[in-house]
Amino acid sequence: MDKTSISAVSRACEIVGGKSALARAVGVKPATVAQWCTGERPVPPSKCIGIEKATKRSVRVEQILPELDWGFIRGSVKAIAEAV
Template sequence: MRVAFYPIVLACTIAKILSDPDGKQGLRQQKGQAALASLLGVTETTVNQWYWGRKPVSITYCVRIEQLTRRIVTRQMLRSKDWKTIWPDLEAPDDDRSNG
């Protein structure tokens, strides 16, 4: 059983809301993956690969997703294994900091 990559699930949800903030599209509203793809200018296939963890989120799009979600989804969440190497100037998220 595959498990969806939570930061992208969250980004898709936010993108869906941003695409139709007043809910006027009703049933015609884009699905989350389509909404995120549209906002980022990538294919739905790309977002689907991130969603299911088949490919890591491209470094290029991590910053854009972070901005789009107003830092609800961070670069550290999107690239948890290598963010310190990619962006050494970033601070660790609050829950990663030691109490000292």
């Protein structure tokens, strides 16, 4: 993970009240969040979405994993929802 991603996860922790609170919000152990904060382990895309929701979009998925084409993903989800 790059410094921008690490910073985004750390900011998410501050917003929700700490590593344990973020862990509870996204369904992982606090040790996993600690590894995200140091860059030891990348944040899985599905957890990025949870972080965005937990922070009420103050931290965006694009900030956590900028290498993913989130615009395409968001557009695909919208298209599927409209087709149903």
